Amino acid sequence: MKSLTLNIRYGLLLLLIPFTLACTNNWDNHYSADPDVIPAQSLWESIGERPELLSDFAELLQLTAYDKVLDADQVYTIWAPANGHFNIDSLRALIDEGKKDQVIAEFVKNHIARFSHPVSSLTDKQVLLLSKKSERLRSGEAAASFLFGQTGILSKNILSSNGILHIIDRANPFFFNIYEYLKTDTELDSLTSFIYSFDKAVFDPLLSVPYGVVDGKTIYVDSVISIENELLEKIGLLNHEDSTYWLLAPSNSAWNQAYDSIRQYFKYDLKVAKADSLEQANTKMMMVRDLVFNAKLQSSPQDSLFSTQYQVLDKKYHVYHRPYEAGNIFSRTTEEVSCSNGVIFKSDDWFYRPEQNFYQEIKVEAERTTGRDYSSSLCDIMDRVVKPEDNYKISNKRYIHLMPAGTSRNPWVTFEIPNTLSAAYDIYCVFVPYKYYNPAHENVDKPVKLKFSLTYNDEKGNSRTIVCRDSAGSNIYETDPSKLDTVLVLSNYTFPVANYGQENNTVMLKLETSITSKETALYTREMLIDCICLKPHLN
Template structure:
């Protein structure tokens, strides 16, 4: 029976008891090189030039694979640096870790990989002999090797056929001094020196984009790595959404009292244009959009299918990315996986030949607006009032929503909320009887693409079913900038109507969904500049006749900008 060292205090943690076997007087290197079962391991250590480390005074625990239980020639075929990192230091850790009592540890080896260590195994490899004492450590003989896997960040360096993705990631690599694992030397001219400097690689930019620490061995993710074909196709599809211009003038009507009907393209021009490097923005945000939805945490149960490859009725076909994107087409990811799911030291990865994610779930989202940037027609300092109606109070009143498409209704009445919310220009706040209420919305972060604009108007009957039925007559205008940098201002209308003259009529007693269409020539995403949508009454209320015939108030439950591709999909959604 072999004597073992206790780890009850620092001394026991790093020394061998006096009654240990004669091997206790030898170094780790002597005990390895002189053991007939470890001659392959000896040759590997010799090739890597690691004998001096195993002869030093630093104390280690080493799990040594026995000859004939692994492919030693495959290890010897690698260069010295790879042998050290992937094999020798993969089977070593600092300090004394004997097999004594009940052992159930999570070991961090010298190459920062994590291993399960029990009384009988190391990474599920059986321990043949335990506690071979040495003067500078302890050896456990194991029947095979622990397989080395790069972590998901390291794996990027090994990818083949994914050069575009790899180049984008590696562009932001940086090396830093790992002070904790470096050997401190003397102070020279007031500066700390190191006898042995350990440098590691990190990538903070990518960590922020993905909201994931791919180099963290204690995390667990599944990554999607796009092939060059997948990257190039995605780039072509996404980049038109980011058509920026170098100098962007725009209208900013905050504090301006000119009504929409009297505005011109250059009224209320913002004093300072937004100036950027348009091509840099386009390229960076396109690549950001490709990468942003490629990481999935394995600790989130809804992501089990992406690494297990299994789907069943108990698991929804929806994934959640580390950037909080909800992805509903996991089966498409399966269909576009090249080869099998691959294992890494901190998760799994798939090589995909298509970025088969739905545009509206990723880079081209539906935009929602509720809070106006300006309200006109009300008393000084008055704003639109926000109302919350408990959804249960609307139960059974289906006629209110009969004109609302299903996909708009799902956004108006989300399952996770118990309230139906809208804003209103209350009549009590009108400046005078001739006032025409106006709500103007800054459409921040829109992209250079075509949108279907859905404005949801709310009748008085939502809050009071006994209010008289009155229609609302409306007009809509848009201020924007064209691709040449010229400010534009135009009236919008529903398809088929005369854009310049026809009023848009919101039917009485029902929620109306007014559909407009507009294609923005330039991208505003991420900028302080924005286009503005103007919504105003076309009727005055100076006469009792008009006040009796038309609804004076503007009530809006939301403005939804739905990109063309999302619209083509959503318009077919049924209950």
């Protein structure tokens, strides 16, 4: 495995030139303003007055129009590298190539912070730069020495009307965060394109620098644009510097391999609007949502890794046991890229299994009124709650009690089942024994005899209904009144199309008692129903 520590993009490599600059108290006094007097000159003017030290930096500010920014009223602190301490030629070349925005983002803004940040022997703090990077500002080990990140401060606290200027002995290196690095690696184009497709540029007038008003509209010399990304807000803020993440990044070939295997779970019928787009969007969303791991929350990464989607209340999903063993997700990474907010692990393989991520159990609680229908069934439904002293393993501690309105009718109830995939499921219905409700009732030993029917859409979008049959081929089912009975309704049933994420649920399961008047002594028409469960059928 190769290990790569990335300091700065090719083209912004800083040329460190051996250089010693005498720094005496007289020199400091010559360039420092009287702290009791607010200087009239701006930061830009202060930089321009020191051509023997800062002419290269001043030229770069002019080429990027940041001379105007530093000549305005907003307060900044600048750490300006002295002449000969950075490669001005490579930066000029990038600007000539039309990459001025890159130079601004990765060099200019990496030496500027908002507000005043003077240094003293007591200084030790983190400073947020305009580049969104954070650097430590502190006093050094030697007497009267100060450090900005890993750079030494040659001259400090040069006051101006709109801030403070420090002169440093080298350029401050720019480290990519994970989000920034992705767009530099062509081997990760597929992943990068999907993540960046959620970018939304938002103008921030409060942080922008106004230059004047033209025709009643404010003109900004420095417009601050923030990038918001809805996807990263869900899977992990890879564009922020205040967290540490691990990203398992599939190469383009691994991405294509995963896409082809996962898309089959998101086939929609022909009547669904933009079915192809839904298939593509949902497939890619499922591919990325378990790629990010919060490094600070991994207590024993060799034993198990928890993605950012992991929920303590549902421990079956988004957890990857023994991730470094052969055949598991981190077993064949090809390269590690260290970034300012974590590590990227590149891989040419895709070892995620659907049942660890998106191919999940679907549970419909019977007491949930939404999607439940019994309107013409001539029955009553009561919501029952398990008593605190009863240790019954009933889902959500609640169930429904369906009671026929007459003695000769077979009542029924239908449940909508949301978010089914175009995949195979084992379908169960869980019945509560009558003794849990009333152990002294005459129905306590009577089973329920019933039948099930399943409604779904076919590939053309037409609704279909089938009569369910057990493994012996019978369409009649009986419950066991002695226990909480999980009845297998259908095994390995494959839905031809997905209903995932749709407002209208097209999958429904109907329960209807099937008891004749002569059978009422043997069976009960009252149904106590806990829930409907669809479990992925795994080969």
